[in-house]
Structures are given as structure tokens and as C-alpha cells.
Amino acid sequence: MDSLLAVRARGITKCFGDVVGLDGIDLDVAQGQIHGLVGPNGAGKTTLLGLLLGLAVADSGRLEILGTPVGRTFAAPGGVAGFVDGPGLYPSLTARQNLAALAALRGHDARAAGIDDVLDQVGLTDVADDRTRGFSLGMRQRLGLAAALLTSPRLLVLDEPSNGLDPAGKKHVHGVLARLAAQGTAVVLSSHRMDDLEALCSEVTILATGRVVFSGPLSKLAAENRALDYRLVTSDTQAARRLAADAPGVHVVDDAIVRHGDEVLVVRALAPALDELVVRLVHAGLALRELAPVVSPLEAAFLNLTEQQRPAPDEPGTGTGRPGAGGQQQRTDVQEQEAGR
Template identity: 80%
Template sequence: MDAPVVVRARGITKCFGDVVALDGVELDVTAGRIHGLVGPNGAGKTTLLGLLLGLAVADEGRLEILGTPVGRAPAAPDGVAGFVDGPGLYPALTARQNLAALVALRGRGAPAAGIDDVLEQVGLTDVAGDRVRGFSLGMRQRLGLAAALLAKPRLLVLDEPANGLDPAGKNHVHGVLDRLAAEGTAVVLSSHRMDDLEALCTEVTILATGRVVFSGPPAKLSAENRELDYRLRTSDVVAARRLAGETRGLRLVDGGDARRDADVLVVRAPVPVLDELVARIVRADVAVRELAPVVSPLEAAFLALTGPREAGR
């Protein structure tokens, strides 16, 4: 059975004066998926996230969230939580007090067990009694995620959630998001970190100047972005270079890594040609010690599809 569609956007257009922030955007987000938004600064990512959170309304188009058509007044249906441009927090209050204040503003009692649970989920239990003014950027991001989790959202919307996180914090947040998706929550997040998006997302949408230039699984980008540069480290760089030169459809690239590392080649080829080269190297009894894209498929597609251009937020 197909997962239900949590967000359905059709022809969404949003302008700020003469600036077209979103131009006919189409977007589908299904339950249990993590959907990434990618784009250069000013591409419209924050504007789109704001629409999903009910902070603004579209000028044109149709938007449904959790099966409910979004009206002409800024509002989000129950079951939607998240933040854009960083979470709003009270710096003079502790982490626990911030969450208790949020629950009180929603008109409900403050369940201490629930607050403690979300603090544990995001790894802030040890600093729950500390004032937020002393928190790092990454700690504030995690507290913002904890605040969103209090609402037990069916749609979680996050703007740069990994901003300021150290590797341990990033892994912690990734684990939380993966678990939420496994439990059926739809997650929409923006990020400039391609490694985060590739590790987390089952689908990505690339925006450029307010328009969708790609939407689909990250794996599809490898097929559409035919040639990539790959770092190839072997036990015999001379033999590898000779075999690469004899492989049709492949080019040797004078990359910086190759100049620094004597045993590294940088080659440009589509995946089938690269597979052929690796097979030939192995048959020649040369060990392949490393093979990795110099730029990830997602980042390569991002650069190819967006390019240097002026953009409005």
C-alpha cells in the first residue's frame, strides 16, 4: 500500500513586491519519508518552508497539508511542527523551562515526563537545567528540534537542522530523524550540506530562482548526471594510468588530489565505463584501494542544475 501524501503543492507562486520567491512550484511529500530541499541562497527554500509551517500563504496555486487545503490566512493544520531561520528560544530560561513555556503557550499542562523524553532524544539531558544564553548554535538547533518533537508532529519542517552541530551531535540528530521517518512522520528539511542530505533523504527537490529544477530520489541524479570525476587510488598508479588511457569513454583529469598524492588518479567517466576500468585494473592484479566521487552526485547535480545566477528569496 502506498504511503499517504502529506504535502501536495501545485503551481505555488509567492512574491515579495517585485521579487518572485516561488514560481509555479510542484511538490509531493509522503509519510515516512525524509525530503530534502536544496538550492543556492535566495532560491526560495525558506519561503517554501514558511508556507508549510503556516507562516505565510501563497499568492497563487493550491497547497494541501495532511489532507487539509491551506486557506488564505497564515495557519498550519494540527500535526505540523518545526522552525525556519533557527528556533525561537528564551535565552534567560533553561532548556527545560523553554519547553515548559512552549507547552503552556499551547494551552496544555507541562508533562515533565514528555519534556524529559524529548530532551533525551536530542541529547540535551545533561544541560536541561542550563540557561539557553550559554548554548552553542548546535545546542540551540537540538533544543529547537526537541520543541518540535513535543507536538508529536506528522509533518516536521526543519531549516538547516545540522547547522553548528559537531559530528556527535549530527549523528544524534540523524538518528532522531531516521526514527521519526520509520514511525511514519514526514520530514522536510533544507540544508547546504550535501553529505547530510545524501545520508538522510529518500527524495530531494532542487530549487533555483524559485523554480523546481529536479525532484526525485538522489539515486536518480547519478543516472541523469552522466559523468562524474572520481578519485582512484591503486597499488600501481603507472599501470592504472595506462589502463585508464586505454579505456574508451574515460578521461584523465589533472586534479589537485592527483598532484598531491602520487598514487591517486582523477578520472571522469559515466558509471558503466568506470566499472569497465575497475574490472581491467583488477584483472591486471592491481589493487583498488579507494574509489570515490570527487564531488557527490547530489552536489554535482546541484552545481549543474543551478549554476551561477541571480536569485530572489
């Protein structure tokens, strides 16, 4: 295995009876990389995360984690930590007691386990001695991350770690993940929060119906995507509309709308055409106050790529089958969650 890869998967297939969970998955995750995993509900994300954590094994294909081939066992190599479908906690215990119990299960003394340090990292010091039955979803997610950090993982696998996080919690979690990646830890996380993935991830893998429809850098995803809609706010909306209408490769989508006292023009273009429009606006002496995609490039690509994988309404087995599956059914969300447990 490439020494710089924390995860190398080739042709991974996983079925649950006649239900196809993963269909020939290839995945590379480098050490020190935060890799995002996205897809519609039922696409196979939880199943794949479960394989990385050793909660299940593939039916076929080759999986190597931290340089170790994963065989027909339910044990992940040492150095792997994380959670799928939410962290498991003892509600009658405090946050500190939950972590001490986990440390004891691993044969570590609570004081030497670094419990106070990981609680501080995830921003839970002030509630360390509160029972977790009263914790919000976001607090439970942060405590699950703290539990994973106790092992000083070299591969961290997280399922929807941003669920329920307030801005402060989100800041803590983002900071922790960025520091871990800078120290060489590989992080694989799934999320429906496209803004989180764009802020954290250098590469993403998009799944649809158990298959990879894209895997690579975000910059490549944006380059391969279709034209996006952009909000454009300038000092003179009418002049900007005229310039946009005459600009090659730019289409004016809507008439100007008013938002917070500013007129907003919506245009559709690929990045090169948009760059040329900005040059024209500046040369015309217009002040550019805002230029932002209506939908993020990652979200637009996600919608485009996953929509292409849906069978046409008149295809046999619509909603349950997949091409080449020989009539096997695609898995349901419930079955995906069960696979990750």
C-alpha cells in the same frame, strides 16, 4: 489528496511586491519520507518552508498538507511542527524551562509533555538545566528540534538543522530524523550540507530562482547528471593510469598526486564506464584501495543544474530578473528570511 502524501503542492506562486519568491512550484512529499530541499541563497527555500509551516500563504496554486487544503489563512493544519531561520528561544530560561513554556502555551502539563524524553532524544539531557543564552548554535538547533518533537508531528519542517552541529550532535539529529521517518513522519529539511542530505534523504528537490529544476530520488539525479570526477587509489598507479587511458568513456583528469603516502589518480566518467574500469583493474590484478567522487553526485548535480538557470551576462536584468517574470525581480536573501518569520 493521495493518502500517502504529507505534502502536495501544485503551481505554487509567491511574490513580495515585484519580487518573485516562488514561481509555479510543484512538490510531493510522502509520509515516512525525508525530503531534502536545496538551492542557492535566494532560491526560495525559506519561503517554501514558511508556507508549509503556515507562516505565509501562497498567492496562487494549490497546497495540501496532511490531507487538508491550505486556504487563505496563516494556520497550518495540526500535526505540523518545525522552525525556519533558527528556533526562537528564551535566553534567560533553561532548556527544560523553554520546553515547559512551549508545552504550557499548548495547554499541556510540563510533566505530561514528554520533555525529558525529547531532551534525551536530541542529546541535551546533561545541559537541560542550563540557560540557553550560553548555548552554541548547534545546541540551539537541537533544542529547536526537541521543541518540535513535543507535538509528535506528522510533518516536520526544518531549516538548516545541521548548522553548528559537532559529530555527536549530528549523530543524535540523524538518529532522531531516521526514527521519525521509520514511524511514518514526513520530514522536509533544507541544508547546504550535501553529505547530510545524501545520508538522510530518499528524495530531493533543487530550487533555482524560485523554480524547481529537479525533484525526485537521489538515484535518478545521479543517473541524469554529467560525468563525475573520481579519486582512484590502487596498488600500482602507473598501471591504473594506462588502463584508465585505454578504457572507453574514461578520461584521466590529472597526473597522480601524493596524499598520505598514496598516489591518487583522478578520472572522469559516467557510472557505467567507471564500472567497466573497475572490472579491468581487478582483472589486471590491481588492488583497489579507494574509489570516491571528488565532489558528491548531489553537489555536482546541484552546481550543474543551478548554473544552468543563471542568465547570461548580456541578458537584460541579469541578476534580478527571471524568464517569464515580466521584469519582476527575483527575491534577495534578506527578503527570503523575512518571509519565513
